[in-house]
Amino acid sequence: MIKIVFFAALREQLDCAELSLSADKAKTVNDIKLLLSDKSAQWQQIFSNASLLAAVNHDMVAGDHLVKSGDEVAFFPPVTGG
Amino acid sequence: MIKIVFFAALREQLDCAELSLSADKAKTVNDIKLLLSDKSAQWQQIFSNASLLAAVNHDMVAGDHLVKSGDEVAFFPPVTGG
Amino acid sequence: MSKVITTKKRTSKPAILDEYTNQEISIQAEDFSLADEVTLLEKDNLTDGAVVTFTGRVRNNNNGNNVTSLTLEHYPGMTEKSLAKIINQAKKQWQIGRVKVIHRIGELHIGDQIVFVGVTSKHRQDAFSANEFIMDYLKVKAPFWKKEQIVDAGKTSENWLDAKSSDTDKADLWS
């Protein structure tokens, strides 16, 4: 299983903070995005936003980053701290 | 009259903090240096040090800066505050 | 679709939670004391003559809106990990002594302190550069998000702040 978490505006738009995905059909972060986009037209639109960032196990990664069972994958908007 | 003041290592080397000069023979800061150099071989050596800085009325100036009666002229080593 | 097994509001802690006992980083709801932080940076530290601090506070005029408060959200675990990375990068690039980074979370009001970065060094330039570098990278790498509460013509609204491209540009200058 892969744990997926969402933050900030993205979490509110999806009305979802966390979900789980079976690891067998997703090899990369981009694969996960495609799987999530299948959920609805709204999700598809949200995950087509090129500015969305992704992290795997707390490290920022690019879309081609490989994922495996046990990983925590996060999606979130550009950060605005400080 | 022109008031001349010395600071820090320079004051200690000269064993003098302040002196007065008549304004009629000195047109520039460099003229003052030459007059002071006449005082002794030691003073001459000290005022030949190219790193000495000069200020007139609290503003840093170059050697060709004009001086007049009532001015306060200061000589001192490179500064080391902060 | 079949791969999406559960969809829920977050209730449990993240499975992967990096443990940072690192005294250099604190993510906290409580306010902090600049004086106390600088005292700690300087305590028994007689070799570092230079101390540079940055303090960020909530302004009242962000983007011309009348901001009344901010809510700071973060990604627990990743926040600490990303700040630790940034601090390590700074330590590789400059000769610095001690570092402290504090970032507050939760609800903050006008004038409240949000963020503190303190750096000591033997050399003032290293302290200045490392401090500014840490702030610049924190701005674009550390997973914090600000939501503004705004009052406009008596009406209250909320919105998530947009990231500024100027922050990305400034961080890129270091690489």
Add this chain to the structure above:
Amino acid sequence: MSKVITTKKRTSKPAILDEYTNQEISIQAEDFSLADEVTLLEKDNLTDGAVVTFTGRVRNNNNGNNVTSLTLEHYPGMTEKSLAKIINQAKKQWQIGRVKVIHRIGELHIGDQIVFVGVTSKHRQDAFSANEFIMDYLKVKAPFWKKEQIVDAGKTSENWLDAKSSDTDKADLWS
């Protein structure tokens, strides 16, 4: 020779003493409180979200010598005038809010605070740059001189610090 009329140790005040009621500059023997200074910089100042401070302290290992104390001499009047000039230059180059510069004089010991520069701004880069600029120019333009008291193999000696060419080079980078 005839033009040199009097030669004496200084007893009177300089004839020309620029009066600075400027609250931005303080030359003082007493210690200062970082917290109090930052409180003043931030008081009723809700538009400046960024505060950068620099604090310089007496180190114990200047140039490898075992420094026990420092004596700070300055040129009263010119010191204030040169710092006021430096602050005005900073205000022209960057968008900054409030500024405070404190420099201590007299005898100081290891760990003592020597100098404080505090700058507020709407933008953190302006606060960082202006603060570093003020320190860099203070180092090469403001008439302060440090004399070190050194203990070496049980023997105490004194010497005036030499100016560093690296300080001149760093200040030149701004122009």
